[in-house]
Every structure is written in C-alpha cells, then in structure tokens.
Amino acid sequence: MVSVPSPTETERPPLPVKLVIAGGFGVGKTTAVASISEIRPLTTEAAITEVAAGVDDLTHTPAKTTTTVAMDFGCLTIDPTLKLYLFGTPGQERFGFMWDDLVEGALGGLVIVDTRRLDDCYAAVDYFEYKDIPFVVAINAFDGTIEHDLDEVRWALDMAEHVPLIVFDARKTGSVRDALLAVLQLALSRAEAAVTT
Amino acid sequence: MAADEPASHEAEAGPVGRAPAIRPFLLTAGRVSGGGTAPPLPLETQVVSTPTGLSVLNSLTFEHHDIVAACRSPQSVAELAAGLRLHLNVIRVLAEDLCAAEYLAIYVPDIRATHDVSVLRRIIDGLRAVPD
Ligand SMILES: Nc1nc2c(ncn2[C@@H]2O[C@H](COP(=O)(O)OP(=O)(O)O)[C@@H](O)[C@H]2O)c(=O)[nH]1
Ligand SMILES: [Mg+2]
Numbered sequence: 001m002v003s004v005p006s007p008t009e010t011e012r013p014p015l016p017v018k019l020v021i022a023g024g025f026g027v028g029k030t031t032a033v034a035s036i037s038e039i040r041p042l043t044t045e046a047a048i049t050e051v052a053a054g055v056d057d058l059t060h061t062p063a064k065t066t067t068t069v070a071m072d073f074g075c076l077t078i079d080p081t082l083k084l085y086l087f088g089t090p091g092q093e094r095f096g097f098m099w100d101d102l103v104e105g106a107l108g109g110l111v112i113v114d115t116r117r118l119d120d121c122y123a124a125v126d127y128f129e130y131k132d133i134p135f136v137v138a139i140n141a142f143d144g145t146i147e148h149d150l151d152e153v154r155w156a157l158d159m160a161e162h163v164p165l166i167v168f169d170a171r172k173t174g175s176v177r178d179a180l181l182a183v184l185q186l187a188l189s190r191a192e193a194a195v196t197t
Numbered sequence: 198m199a200a201d202e203p204a205s206h207e208a209e210a211g212p213v214g215r216a217p218a219i220r221p222f223l224l225t226a227g228r229v230s231g232g233g234t235a236p237p238l239p240l241e242t243q244v245v246s247t248p249t250g251l252s253v254l255n256s257l258t259f260e261h262h263d264i265v266a267a268c269r270s271p272q273s274v275a276e277l278a279a280g281l282r283l284h285l286n287v288i289r290v291l292a293e294d295l296c297a298a299e300y301l302a303i304y305v306p307d308i309r310a311t312h313d314v315s316v317l318r319r320i321i322d323g324l325r326a327v328p329d
Binding site: 011014036082104172173177 | 317319324328
C-alpha cells in the first residue's frame with residue numbers, strides 16, 4: 001500500500017545516484033535511456049561550456065562560450081531509498097566542451113559509439129579519461145551489424161587497455177541493463193580498491 | 198544514511214543584477230546558478246516541499262508556486278526543470294531561493310554516500326533484477 005504523506009511531514013527523498021550516457025548525435029543515447037527508464041525520457045535545457053578548439057597559446061585563456069543544449073534523462077527506482085538517474089549528455093564533434101556541471105558526482109559513464117561515425121565519440125572518451133571517471137565504451141550495433149571489429153575500434157579510439165569495450169543494442173532493455181552493469185562494476189571495483197588502501 | 202541533510206545552500210540575496218533580455222533569467226533577477234563560489238546543485242539533487250511551503254502555497258505566485266506545488270513528491274532538479282519547462286539553471290536559483298525561505302528542502306547528494314561500496318552493490322543488485 002502506498003502511504004500518502006500528511007501535509008505536516010516532509011517526505012524523505014531517495015538517495016539519487018547517476019550515470020552519464022555520452023556520445024555523438026544520433027548514436028542511440030535517448031533510445032538507451034528509454035529502454036531502461038521507468039519514466040518516458042524527459043528533456044531539459046542545460047548549459048555546457050564550449051572551449052574553442054585550436055587554442056594552443058598557453059598565455060591566453062581559450063575562448064569559452066556557453067551553449068544551451070537539450071539533455072535527455074530517465075530514472076530507475078532501485079528501492080524507496082535509492083534511485084538511479086541516467087543522463088544522456090549531448091556534445092560531440094569539433095568542440096572541446098565542459099560537462100562538469102552535468103557530470104559532477106556521477107558514478108560512471110557509458111560512451112555510445114556508432115561504428116559508422118567513430119569520430120563523434122572522441123570528445124566523450126577524452127573527457128571521461130581526463131576527469132578520471134570510470135567508463136565503458138559501448139558500440140550500438142545498429143541492425144545487428146558493426147562496421148569495424150572490436151580491435152579496430154579500440155585502436156581507432158586510442159582506448160586504454162583497461163577500458164571495457166562492449167557491443168550492445170540500445171533498443172533492448174536487457175542489453176542496456178548489461179551495459180550499465182559493466183559501468184557499475186568498474187565503479188564498484190574502484191570503490192572497493194579505495195576501501196582497502 | 199540516505200541523502201545528506203537538507204542543505205540551506207543559500208543563494209546570496211545580493212543586489213539585483215542587470216537582467217538579461219532572455220526571459221528565463223528575468224525570473225531570477227539576473228542571477229544564474231553556478232556563477233558564484235558555491236558549486237551548482239547536481240542534476241539529481243532531490244527537492245521536496247516543506248510543510249511551511251505547502252501551507253503558504255496559495256500565496257505564492259508563478260514559478261515559486263509551481264515549484265512548491267510540484268515538489269509535494271520528491272524529485273530531482275532535472276525532473277523539476279523538465280516538468281516546468283524551465284532552464285536548469287533557473288530551477289537551481291529558484292530552488293535555492295525557496296530553500297532559503299524554508300519552503301523547499303534541498304537534499305544535495307553526498308558523494309561519499311553515492312560512491313559507497315554497499316550503495317554500489319545495491320544498485321548492481323537492483324539493476325540485475327531488471328528483466329530483459
Ligand atoms: N536500427 C536501429 N536504430 C536505432 C538503434 N539505436 C537507435 N536507433 C535510432 O537512431 C535514431 C537516433 O537515436 P537516438 O537515441 O535519438 O540518438 P541520440 O541522439 O544519441 O539520443 C533514432 O531514430 C533511433 O530510433 C539501433 O540499435 N538500431
Ligand atoms: Mg537524444
């Protein structure tokens with residue numbers, strides 16, 4: 001039975017945790033969120049800072065512009081005290097960008113890759129590496145086929161050995177679940193290592 | 198321990214800045230979240246109306262009213278922004294103002310709590326239970 005909070009008491013919210021789903025335009029971020037979220041994905045406007053590319057004069061601060069982008073997200077209630085949020089972060093291509101505002105506190109990231117357009121995910125891979133956020137690279141196998149084998153993708157993306165590379169289907173709940181579990185396992189290993197040292 | 202205690206997370210009630218022409222920022226008298234020293238509220242931060250907020254709901258107007266009404270059930274700042282169709286940074290500022298007025302409780306997630314081994318195991322177990 002659902003208890004209706006009386007107006008004189010404030011309901012205790014769940015502890016919210018988040019994962020970030022990144023990748024280029026049209027790689028399947030929103031599809032992946034929709035496949036596992038208990039709500040239809042919502043969209044909000046967020047601001048990201050873009051750092052103009054090609055600034056290499058260290059004495060100058062790179063030109064920064066703030067861009068408003070649409071961000072999709074969904075959630076999954078683990079239990080009444082714990083809720084997982086999934087944020088599909090936009091941003092790819094030629095710009096450096098700063099998602100710090102969106103990513104702050106994230107447990108990890110899932111970088112979705114479309115093998116027909118590998119370039120679109122460089123920015124996300126670089127970002128998670130730079131921020132030292134555990135992440136998994138997941139190839140969205142559009143129609144069950146991928147254009148490059150895994151070693152080629154790993155090489156093309158210059159991925160570190162320890163970063164998992166998986167193939168998944170953004171339209172399938174079980175496949176998205178397993179991809180997210182791969183990210184969470186990394187986060188868990190890291191947390192366990194921190195406890196024992 | 199679930200979320201952190203409600204933070205007062207006060208926005209400085211300083212002089213009203215020059216309001217840009219873009220409507221969302223007029224709501225917040227020209228202030229946007231994240232510009233100051235306090236870190237912006239994380240997207241997943243939970244907000245809930247307080248009994249005080251609900252008791253004065255009818256006297257609140259516009260976005261203040263909508264936010265306190267929407268937060269009868271706890272939700273994240275991201276959900277609130279999406280539901281009310283307001284820019285995230287506008288929600289952040291308004292939520293902080295309403296928190297300072299004690300109409301809203303803001304639960305900023307504690308990074309030690311969210312990255313705790315037992316919490317991670319619970320998430321993993323919960324996610325594993327999701328059927329194909
Ligand atoms: N055939 C196929 N289409 C997909 C798959 N994943 C996503 N799509 C389609 O690709 C388009 C872009 O996906 P979307 O999730 O919106 O990409 P986003 O921009 O990363 O959020 C949509 O029309 C999806 O229906 C897939 O695995 N197979
Ligand atoms: Mg999308």
